[in-house]
Amino acid sequence: MATPMPGRIRVAAALAWKAHPVAAVGAAVLGVLGGLAPVATAWLTKLVLDALVRGDGFAALAPAAGGLALSGLAVIVLPHVSDYAKAQLRRSICLLIYDRLFRAVNRHPGLSRFETPGFHDTLRLAYESSHSAPDRLVVGALAIGQAVITLAGFTVTLAAVNPLMVAVIVVAALPSVRIQLVLSRKRAEVMWDITPAMRRQVFYGDLLTRPEAAKEVRLFGLGDHLRERMLGEVRGINRAERDVDRRALRSQGVMALLGSAVAAGGLLWAILSAASGGISVGDVTVFVAAVAGVQAALTAIVSQWADVHNALLMFGHYTDVVAAEPDLPVPREPAALPALRDGIELRDVWFRYSEEHPWILRGVDLFIPSGRTVALVGVNGAGKSTLVKLLCRMYDPIRGRITWDGVDLRDADPADLRARIGAVFQDYMDYDLTAAENILLGDLTADGEQVRDAARRAGVHETVTALPRGYDTMLSRLFGDRDEQAGVSLSGGQWQRLALARAFMRQRQDLLILDEPSSGLDAQAEHEVHTSLRAYRGERTSVLISHRLGTVRAADLIVVLSEGRIAERGTHDELMAMGGEYARLFTLQADGYATGSPDGPEDSLRTTTPSTRSAGR
Numbered sequence: 001m002a003t004p005m006p007g008r009i010r011v012a013a014a015l016a017w018k019a020h021p022v023a024a025v026g027a028a029v030l031g032v033l034g035g036l037a038p039v040a041t042a043w044l045t046k047l048v049l050d051a052l053v054r055g056d057g058f059a060a061l062a063p064a065a066g067g068l069a070l071s072g073l074a075v076i077v078l079p080h081v082s083d084y085a086k087a088q089l090r091r092s093i094c095l096l097i098y099d100r101l102f103r104a105v106n107r108h109p110g111l112s113r114f115e116t117p118g119f120h121d122t123l124r125l126a127y128e129s130s131h132s133a134p135d136r137l138v139v140g141a142l143a144i145g146q147a148v149i150t151l152a153g154f155t156v157t158l159a160a161v162n163p164l165m166v167a168v169i170v171v172a173a174l175p176s177v178r179i180q181l182v183l184s185r186k187r188a189e190v191m192w193d194i195t196p197a198m199r200r201q202v203f204y205g206d207l208l209t210r211p212e213a214a215k216e217v218r219l220f221g222l223g224d225h226l227r228e229r230m231l232g233e234v235r236g237i238n239r240a241e242r243d244v245d246r247r248a249l250r251s252q253g254v255m256a257l258l259g260s261a262v263a264a265g266g267l268l269w270a271i272l273s274a275a276s277g278g279i280s281v282g283d284v285t286v287f288v289a290a291v292a293g294v295q296a297a298l299t300a301i302v303s304q305w306a307d308v309h310n311a312l313l314m315f316g317h318y319t320d321v322v323a324a325e326p327d328l329p330v331p332r333e334p335a336a337l338p339a340l341r342d343g344i345e346l347r348d349v350w351f352r353y354s355e356e357h358p359w360i361l362r363g364v365d366l367f368i369p370s371g372r373t374v375a376l377v378g379v380n381g382a383g384k385s386t387l388v389k390l391l392c393r394m395y396d397p398i399r400g401r402i403t404w405d406g407v408d409l410r411d412a413d414p415a416d417l418r419a420r421i422g423a424v425f426q427d428y429m430d431y432d433l434t435a436a437e438n439i440l441l442g443d444l445t446a447d448g449e450q451v452r453d454a455a456r457r458a459g460v461h462e463t464v465t466a467l468p469r470g471y472d473t474m475l476s477r478l479f480g481d482r483d484e485q486a487g488v489s490l491s492g493g494q495w496q497r498l499a500l501a502r503a504f505m506r507q508r509q510d511l512l513i514l515d516e517p518s519s520g521l522d523a524q525a526e527h528e529v530h531t532s533l534r535a536y537r538g539e540r541t542s543v544l545i546s547h548r549l550g551t552v553r554a555a556d557l558i559v560v561l562s563e564g565r566i567a568e569r570g571t572h573d574e575l576m577a578m579g580g581e582y583a584r585l586f587t588l589q590a591d592g593y594a595t596g597s598p599d600g601p602e603d604s605l606r607t608t609t610p611s612t613r614s615a616g617r
């Protein structure tokens with residue numbers, strides 16, 4: 001739910017105070033002095049001029065002249081000091097707000113928030129505006145404070161010379177205030193409306209620039225098509241922004257004309273009054289300064305207020321993200337999750353990604369005994385990866401429950417659960433970091449020996465040591481050392497082995513989840529990895545997903561998922577004897593190898609296998 005405006009102001013003020021109290025107070029004090037300086041200058045100028053006209057001696061003039069020199073100095077110096085304090089404040093707020101924003105993002109233990117477009121847009125706007133919105137809020141509020149002080153000083157000044165003029169200027173400024181507020185709301189609305197287009201623009205831009213996409217973009221000749229689509233988005237964004245700018249230009253132009261007419265009328269009155277002896281020459285100068293000062297202060301207040309208002313609207317995205325409840329409920333006192341003894345049980349588990357999506361799992365009952373290997377097989381979209389995401393508690397079942405030795409996963413802290421799990425997902429990550437860091441991310445507390453050990457087990461140690469800088473080689477074409485060494489990129493299968501090594505880093509793991517762990521490996525490598533995995537799995541509980549049925553035949557239990565339901569279960573021999581879907585698929589693959597069919601085992605599976613991630617690299 002959106003945080004109300006007063007709440008946002010409170011949050012922004014608290015942020016400024018927390019970020020840098022000295023800079024915040026300094027900026028406020030400098031703002032007050034900066035607001036008073038022009039008024040003091042105008043008054044002192046009047047005093048000096050009137051004294052000169054009266055023919056007073058230097059002694060009588062000296063205090064006012066000295067004061068004038070000082071206030072002139074203040075008018076020149078204060079803005080610089082104030083800018084320094086505000087910049088200091090801005091940097092500190094930026095640091096603090098990034099910290100809070102990403103803490104809030106990390107508070108969501110599950111995935112659902114990241115897959116909700118609305119939240120995604122809010123997050124993006126919060127991130128993009130977080131380095132500017134709070135700063136604009138605080139700096140804008142300080143500028144308003146300063147302008148209010150100047151306004152008050154000049155209003156009193158003006159009232160002393162011509163009270164009617166005060167009323168005329170204020171009334172003339174009122175429509176401008178209203179217009180600025182409407183405009184700032186409109187700008188925030190436009191910003192929200194164009195966010196999806198901006199996301200698409202970034203997406204197309206990424207496709208045109210990312211090395212991963214460059215291959216297909218060239219192969220299919222997509223460059224111009226993608227460029228056009230990106231430009232289409234930019235044109236749409238520009239149109240929306242231009243419409244608001246035009247509105248602003250029209251209304252602000254009218255307001256500027258009105259202000260000039262009022263100022264010209266005032267000047268005429270002052271000159272005529274001075275000519276007829278109604279007011280002094282000093283009064284004319286102070287009057288002219290006051291009219292300009294009041295108008296400038298009102299303009300500053302109005303435009304700053306519009307900016308503050310707009311920043312408040314944008315800041316609302318930050319407060320929304322920070323206030324959002326975790327996507328999965330985490331109990332205050334989570335149940336302990338000791339090492340797995342009996343097993344993990346899914347009892348009548350139903351799941352869909354949202355109410356708009358179809359059911360993906362429909363009443364799954366499954367027991368994964370401790371120390372055993374359970375293989376999940378089934379056609380594309382059967383729900384295998386979804387099931388393992390539920391095991392990691394990336395989502396909670398909509399109905400039914402999953403228990404870990406009898407403890408409902410909903411009662412556990414997801415962090416405790418994940419500390420007990422090692423996993424390689426089908427869509428594992430390649431990190432643009434060094435080879436060692438790519439593995440170390442599996443357990444940040446580990447040392448170099450553990451990293452090498454995991455690499456050996458995943459069969460990637462030799463590959464890594466052969467790299468230009470061994471484990472310290474940057475595995476990135478984007479972030480290589482500019483002068484010395486271009487980054488190195490690995491093959492799909494090598495990346496996959498690194499992901500395996502990362503999963504092996506979890507020392508306390510009780511459950512090993514392998515979702516297509518060898519999809520990108522050559523036959524020899526696949527054989528080695530599976531031998532190594534079998535040895536490594538040892539007594540560990542593991543869940544293995546693979547479309548290559550030869551790799552799952554040794555599993556203690558093979559489960560065939562079909563349209564979210566368990567269609568068959570048993571050992572390889574039992575399922576073959578049953579003569580159902582598993583037997584059909586297995587025979588299809590085996591025949592492909594045996595007959596050397598031109599369709600081959602891989603092709604015969606193409607109706608059922610996913611296009612693996614590495615295949616796309």
Ligand SMILES: Nc1ncnc2c1ncn2[C@@H]1O[C@H](COP(=O)(O)OP(=O)(O)OP(=O)(O)O)[C@@H](O)[C@H]1O
Nearest residue numbers: 115353357360379380381382383384385386387610
């Ligand atoms: N984040 C998501 N949001 C919405 N739908 C999703 C999401 N992830 C998966 N799905 C849908 O859920 C269904 C099951 O997907 P899942 O990845 O679990 O299948 P799978 O059995 O692992 O398939 P594959 O063999 O192709 O990897 C698919 O229809 C997919 O479109």
